Amino acid sequence: SFGTVEDLPPEQRLLVRLDLNAPVEEGVVKDNRRFSRHAETVERLLDDGHALALLAHQGRPGRDTFVSLGQHAEILADHLDREVEFVADTFGEEALEAIDDLAGGEVLLLENVRMCDEELPEKTPEEHAESEFVRTLAPEFDAYVNDAYSAAHRAHASIVGFPLVMDAYAGPVMETEYTANSAIREREFDRVTMVLGGTKAEDLIPVIERLEGVDRFCLGGIVGELFLRAAGHDVGYDVESDLFDDQWDENREEIKETLETHGDRLVLASDLAYEDDAGERAEVAVDGVEKETSFLDVGSDTVATYADHVSESDAVFVKGALGVFEDERFSDGTVGVLRAIADTDCFSVVGGGDTSRAIPMYDLPEDAFSHVSIAGGAYVAALTGEELVAIEVLERDG
Numbered sequence: 001s002f003g004t005v006e007d008l009p010p011e012q013r014l015l016v017r018l019d020l021n022a023p024v025e026e027g028v029v030k031d032n033r034r035f036s037r038h039a040e041t042v043e044r045l046l047d048d049g050h051a052l053a054l055l056a057h058q059g060r061p062g063r064d065t066f067v068s069l070g071q072h073a074e075i076l077a078d079h080l081d082r083e084v085e086f087v088a089d090t091f092g093e094e095a096l097e098a099i100d101d102l103a104g105g106e107v108l109l110l111e112n113v114r115m116c117d118e119e120l121p122e123k124t125p126e127e128h129a130e131s132e133f134v135r136t137l138a139p140e141f142d143a144y145v146n147d148a149y150s151a152a153h154r155a156h157a158s159i160v161g162f163p164l165v166m167d168a169y170a171g172p173v174m175e176t177e178y179t180a181n182s183a184i185r186e187r188e189f190d191r192v193t194m195v196l197g198g199t200k201a202e203d204l205i206p207v208i209e210r211l212e213g214v215d216r217f218c219l220g221g222i223v224g225e226l227f228l229r230a231a232g233h234d235v236g237y238d239v240e241s242d243l244f245d246d247q248w249d250e251n252r253e254e255i256k257e258t259l260e261t262h263g264d265r266l267v268l269a270s271d272l273a274y275e276d277d278a279g280e281r282a283e284v285a286v287d288g289v290e291k292e293t294s295f296l297d298v299g300s301d302t303v304a305t306y307a308d309h310v311s312e313s314d315a316v317f318v319k320g321a322l323g324v325f326e327d328e329r330f331s332d333g334t335v336g337v338l339r340a341i342a343d344t345d346c347f348s349v350v351g352g353g354d355t356s357r358a359i360p361m362y363d364l365p366e367d368a369f370s371h372v373s374i375a376g377g378a379y380v381a382a383l384t385g386e387e388l389v390a391i392e393v394l395e396r397d398g
């Protein structure tokens, strides 16, 4: 077990790890459920008189989504309706001065923690605890709170380093998500469908391999196209982002192997949607693709097939979007599947940092889903029974 914020004495100086990783479109950070959920944590801690320095990440070096957290501070401030000071530094002089000036009931957000070289290499908690980053920040605080459930599967310095050198507690989002997602494993279902989409193939391949209890995996998004490409279809090339090629280069062999070994449980899209010259949604069967095309959604035959699988299931798990649902023209896949779930009384969990945004965006009834998670990779790690490193170090402390 681990300590929670209930166990904190009042008026502490706290270093709080959140996960504010969000979609970034042309440099603009988009609000997602992580902000509203973490805003509740911040509010609660401020009300108890604590002084808070928040740590969070955005994107990864080399990607378009790797940006400063200045905009995140503004979005969080909007949710809280109070000031969130942004400090463009993580553990240098500027950061230490701002932390020093911080009074009870005040909150600041430090710069993108992945801008610090020591954050990202996957290392043991002991090694991370020795980093200059951890050793500089830890003495400034009474305790560390980890609320970043959706990054709980990453053995990064800000996640696993601090609990070894200071008092550490799980935040309310960490606690609720961990409890809900762990409980899923205890349940038994007759017919289970999992809808897998989004961009991160490396997170999804182990899911397909390990979740033997899932009868059908319905694939979409960039991951779905990569599987179609591995199956010999002429798709999966030209999405306007390097993510696509990176994913193919890094995971090609594993994707082919997964397709060979688990093909009978995989349902791939039969048609895909793209933007035609007139700017309208157009669809093409995967066998009929004639030129390299940026596909933005699965097609309507595919949506119908996936909806059928959903309606025949007594449990449905969603991880990742089937298309670019933020654009209404390409929302049919993601929203169609969510609607099919809402129309049945199956047990359902919707995960994926961004996917859950589709629920309020398209006025889907949130109470039609058993659990809506803000996590992507951490949620599937929980489903597969993989120990979350963040929890493991919090338990050592508790």
Ligand code: 3PG
Residues within 6 Å of the ligand: 019, 021, 059, 060, 150, 151, 154, 353, 375, 376, 377, 378
């Ligand atoms: C997520 O968005 O799933 C988490 O913030 C982890 O991000 P990462 O996959 O870039 O480590």
